[in-house]
Amino acid sequence: MSQPLRVGMVGYAFMGAAHSQAWRTVNHVYDLPMPVRMQVVSGRSAAAVAAAADRLGWSESTDDWRTLLARDDVDLIDICAPGDVHAEIAIEALAAGKHVLCEKPLANSVAEARKMVAAADAARDSGVRAMCGFNYRRVPAVALMRQMVAAGRLGTIRHVRACYLQDWIVDPQFPLVWRLRREVAGSGALGDIGAHIVDLTQFLTGLRVTSVSALTQTFVRSRPLPDSPGQGDVTVDDAALFLARLGDGVVASYEASRFATGRKNALRVEINGSLGTLVFDFERMNELAFYDGSRPAGEQGFSRILVTEPSHPYLAAWWPPGHLIGYEHTFVHQAHDLVQAIAAGADPAPSFADALQVQLVLDAVSRSAETSSWTTVESAEE
Numbered sequence: 001m002s003q004p005l006r007v008g009m010v011g012y013a014f015m016g017a018a019h020s021q022a023w024r025t026v027n028h029v030y031d032l033p034m035p036v037r038m039q040v041v042s043g044r045s046a047a048a049v050a051a052a053a054d055r056l057g058w059s060e061s062t063d064d065w066r067t068l069l070a071r072d073d074v075d076l077i078d079i080c081a082p083g084d085v086h087a088e089i090a091i092e093a094l095a096a097g098k099h100v101l102c103e104k105p106l107a108n109s110v111a112e113a114r115k116m117v118a119a120a121d122a123a124r125d126s127g128v129r130a131m132c133g134f135n136y137r138r139v140p141a142v143a144l145m146r147q148m149v150a151a152g153r154l155g156t157i158r159h160v161r162a163c164y165l166q167d168w169i170v171d172p173q174f175p176l177v178w179r180l181r182r183e184v185a186g187s188g189a190l191g192d193i194g195a196h197i198v199d200l201t202q203f204l205t206g207l208r209v210t211s212v213s214a215l216t217q218t219f220v221r222s223r224p225l226p227d228s229p230g231q232g233d234v235t236v237d238d239a240a241l242f243l244a245r246l247g248d249g250v251v252a253s254y255e256a257s258r259f260a261t262g263r264k265n266a267l268r269v270e271i272n273g274s275l276g277t278l279v280f281d282f283e284r285m286n287e288l289a290f291y292d293g294s295r296p297a298g299e300q301g302f303s304r305i306l307v308t309e310p311s312h313p314y315l316a317a318w319w320p321p322g323h324l325i326g327y328e329h330t331f332v333h334q335a336h337d338l339v340q341a342i343a344a345g346a347d348p349a350p351s352f353a354d355a356l357q358v359q360l361v362l363d364a365v366s367r368s369a370e371t372s373s374w375t376t377v378e379s380a381e382e
């Protein structure tokens with residue numbers, strides 16, 4: 001029996017539950033080079049984390065994440081806690097020789113993200129791996145879209161159009177949860193959901209966002225406190241919109257909002273090229289819309305690719321063609337790719353450096369919105 005990969009997870013709310021589901025499932029779906037063990041989960045309240053461990057399938061729980069780093073029976077730290085603790089946990093975990101999976105956005109600032117990249121680079125020499133959890137890369141239709149773009153099916157890329165829309169805070173009485181506080185979350189819609197579309201568009205095109213012109217808006221500036229009477233200030237953006245250049249010649253638009261009434265989790269990316277167009281819409285996540293401009297003029301039009309074939313990315317291990325998969329599968333695929341990379345001694349993607357590149361875009365968007373000016377995005381490699 002090969003050496004197991006023993007996971008210690010920090011946090012157990014929405015993302016923690018999604019990651020737990022993946023760690024529980026991945027062994028049973030894929031034939032992994034290292035079996036995964038759900039060793040220990042940590043959270044701030046001992047009683048609550050113990051109950052979560054039971055519910056989510058962890059062998060043990062603790063109310064102190066630092067104890068995870070000291071244990072010989074934990075190989076990987078999975079960070080599902082809010083952004084304000086990502087840098088500290090990841091840097092200490094890497095220094096303790098633990099592999100790290102860190103939820104997005106990588107950090108709350110470029111400075112923190114840079115330190116995390118430096119820690120990952122230093123740890124790589126001793127075989128320690130770090131990855132950021134941009135799970136939507138692992139939707140099979142998105143992975144197929146990337147393959148088709150890379151194979152030149154769209155020709156020269158001209159336009160990228162991306163939006164990620166939610167509506168969970170349209171009610172002004174919705175409380176001031178941590179995602180609405182800058183000191184915890186770093187930013188609002190921009191970092192939480194805008195980060196996903198920045199990552200996806202860079203992933204799909206192989207190009208980086210080089211400059212932006214942005215505006216942000218906070219529609220409701222004060223909200224009821226969640227745990228005590230009274231109101232508190234919302235210190236993040238509710239919506240962020242920006243125009244951008246990708247590489248030299250591609251023009252792009254991005255919209256991230258938590259105020260798009262009726263849009264629950266509407267993530268859409270469209271790419272127009274000289275030879276055709278591809279569209280991914282998360283509400284139809286098992287499909288791609290493809291306009292193939294190379295077909296005879298009389299036969300053109302958008303066609304639907306049903307992405308459920310065993311030949312499509314990730315799908316051979318799942319159900320027969322036509323049997324759809326869902327959101328949770330993206331996390332299983334993410335766990336699979338990470339375990340494969342660790343076992344192969346390879347760097348998983350997206351790396352911390354890829355995630356720093358996203359952070360640099362978020363930072364440029366904030367600065368552009370503040371100064372009402374076109375802003376250049378630094379390269380992570382500079």
Ligand code: SOE
Nearest residue numbers: 014015104166192193196265
């Ligand atoms: C909340 O807005 C959230 O859970 C994000 O944090 C996730 O990354 C996204 O997948 C769904 O929405």
